[in-house]
Amino acid sequence: MRLLRTAVLGACLSLSILALASPSAPQNGVDYVTLAQPQPVQAAGKKVEVIEFFMYHCPVCNALEPGLEVWVRQQGDRIVLRRVHFPFTGPADPEARLYLTLEALGKLDQMHAKVFKAVHVDRVRLNTDAAIIDWASKNGIDRAAFLSAWNSFGVTMKLRQLSKIVADYKIDSAPTLVIDGRYVTSPSIVNKDLKTSDRNTLFNATLEVASKLVDQAAKAK
Incomplete structure (x- = not known):
């Protein structure tokens, strides 16, 4: 019974973390912000432009990079990634x-x-x-x-x-992601509501928000 309780508790904790990292519907003003003046995009056709504002010396940018690379590959040809180095x-x-x-x-x-x-x-x-x-x-x-x-x-x-x-x-910090020239999200924005000290959970949540925003932008094309 004790082992069963431990297993159930572990499963519940895992599900809780997954729920934190996978918001079903990102909220404007909470998980992301919408630019009052949308910017022109360079992506053609149905592809959604994603811009990463980053800095080479930024430790958070460095830590996010492997997960971002995986995320970009998962998006396939539905996005075009641009990078802009914050000056x-x-x-x-x-x-x-x-x-x-x-x-x-x-x-x-x-x-x-x-x-x-x-x-x-x-x-x-x-x-x-x-x-x-x-x-x-x-x-x-x-x-x-x-x-x-x-x-x-x-x-x-x-x-x-x-x-x-x-x-x-x-943009006032890095890393920051801009989707379709209008939706802005970042680990710092997401963590205002998420409030986690676990970097992997935060990065997963941020990229999940980005995925939902890509979905949202693709539907509007």
Whole structure:
């Protein structure tokens, strides 16, 4: 009987955690906010655009990344993911410039996870232009090609536009997800109501909210 009670209690706790992580109907103003001025999307047809605002040095962004990658694969071809690096230090933010440079070189698939590892596992301080350029050249990217992209007009213009993009989407922290140019959610938003100290539960709940918002946006197309 004691074993049965323990098993039942364990099952109830598991179901409780699952319920917390899987809201049936996310509430506007609680689990997400709706932008008063929706922003243009780049996704074509029936696909739903999802933007992740992130920072390489952000520990929560780093912790969310593996689960986000799995979630993106689960969504299949019904979404298009864009990433925007939050310009933490302003319009010349070195990490944001690194992301845009890797994008310009077509190296994001190869290098994105490596940057997170360098910062959070290897403890490399990629907070200056010189440190980033040196790191990139030591990690298989031709120095001349990297510098050419780093100093290019395209990267420079995109870097300058980041502050306006952040302002247009009303983003004040990372990580933050924007669905269909209008619905904004994040671990910090979700946890105002969820109030959990368990990071995995919080991340699962946030991504479940994102899934429901993708459903909602897809139905409206």
